[in-house]
Amino acid sequence: MMRVGILGGGQLGRMLALAAQPLGIHCRVFDPEPGCPAAAVAEHVCAPYDDRDALARFADGLDVATCEIEGLPPATLAALAARVPLRPGLPALALKQDRLSEKRYLRAHGLATAPFASAASPAELGGALAAVGLPAILKRRERGYDGRGQALLRTHDAAAATAAALGGGPLLAEAVVEFARELSVIAVRSAEGEIRTYPLTENLHEDGILRCAVAPAPAVTAALRDAAAETARRLLVALDYVGVLVVELFALHDGRLLVNEIAPRVHNSGHWTIEGAETSQFENHLRALCGLPLGSTAAIGSSFLVNIIGAPPALDPILRLPDTHLHLYGKTPRPGRKIGHVTARALDERHLRQRGQAIVRHLSTTNEHGRMP
Numbered sequence: 001m002m003r004v005g006i007l008g009g010g011q012l013g014r015m016l017a018l019a020a021q022p023l024g025i026h027c028r029v030f031d032p033e034p035g036c037p038a039a040a041v042a043e044h045v046c047a048p049y050d051d052r053d054a055l056a057r058f059a060d061g062l063d064v065a066t067c068e069i070e071g072l073p074p075a076t077l078a079a080l081a082a083r084v085p086l087r088p089g090l091p092a093l094a095l096k097q098d099r100l101s102e103k104r105y106l107r108a109h110g111l112a113t114a115p116f117a118s119a120a121s122p123a124e125l126g127g128a129l130a131a132v133g134l135p136a137i138l139k140r141r142e143r144g145y146d147g148r149g150q151a152l153l154r155t156h157d158a159a160a161a162t163a164a165a166l167g168g169g170p171l172l173a174e175a176v177v178e179f180a181r182e183l184s185v186i187a188v189r190s191a192e193g194e195i196r197t198y199p200l201t202e203n204l205h206e207d208g209i210l211r212c213a214v215a216p217a218p219a220v221t222a223a224l225r226d227a228a229a230e231t232a233r234r235l236l237v238a239l240d241y242v243g244v245l246v247v248e249l250f251a252l253h254d255g256r257l258l259v260n261e262i263a264p265r266v267h268n269s270g271h272w273t274i275e276g277a278e279t280s281q282f283e284n285h286l287r288a289l290c291g292l293p294l295g296s297t298a299a300i301g302s303s304f305l306v307n308i309i310g311a312p313p314a315l316d317p318i319l320r321l322p323d324t325h326l327h328l329y330g331k332t333p334r335p336g337r338k339i340g341h342v343t344a345r346a347l348d349e350r351h352l353r354q355r356g357q358a359i360v361r362h363l364s365t366t367n368e369h370g371r372m373p
């Protein structure tokens, strides 16, 4: 039996562990939180990420390890990689330690991004804003997620206060992109270097949090599909990557694509693949890690994914909808927290839209919810 270690025991770890069971793969997660979402379905080593003895216990007997969160201490990642193959490897994970190096890496590999400039200190802020223009988005360079660690800036006068509110550390200033829509490409590379790409996903974010997604994204031209797949391919090859990689894209009105950021792991925008693709992103990530052949990434009909954020919804109305699937992560509800998701699948656009609207309506009574894209 293959033994896979997962750093992080959140919902991504939980869904990886659930996908591992039918493949006969054993999962062990490392997470400091007792009762973390993955603990219900996987072996759990519960300790702080910098606890070296616990890390050694976690690594003991593993065939391969992976991460389901970002921003882990680099020393922890290096110590784990010295004991057991880490997939994806340190070069891909290092990109997520610093937004500036990530953006520079993308540019160095010929991929377009929003205009950006470094503001390592308050003194550099004026120059950075002059370079990217206003309005701008200020982002903390070290990882923030779900919209945390970034703020919209409309005037020079507000710059110092906004930067201070972000903690005063090194920042990245980015031009605000007037995109037509946000897309993500979910791709997977096997240990032998085979690459497969899922149909594009269209994502709707509000306040920096993913609210809902539709896949396959509607109205995707062959040129757009090929450009997105080539973006993912270039990164997978450059990073000698094994596993699932997600690239978040801004699609511009003129048809060009900008890369917003990458996720070197399974990703929220790919949750629809559990019911909506022949092989889920979780299964394909595990197959890649374990040196197994990849499964088909073809979609089964169309899927609409809605995140459940904040309070738990009334379940009955959702469960009554045809071909609609509920996933709760076992998390304590808190405002702004993703506690589950719902995927509706349909064979035609009309049914998908009806089901999607019904879900959003039901969730809207109890939840912070999103519009349909």
Ligand code: AMP
Binding pocket: 114, 137, 144, 145, 146, 147, 174, 175, 176, 177, 178, 182, 205, 208, 209, 248, 260, 261
């Ligand atoms: P991020 O944390 O960089 O993934 O940003 C979260 C979300 O904020 C993105 O999915 C976009 O909706 C929005 N966003 C981030 N950067 C920009 C930008 N430069 N222009 C417009 N919207 C942005």
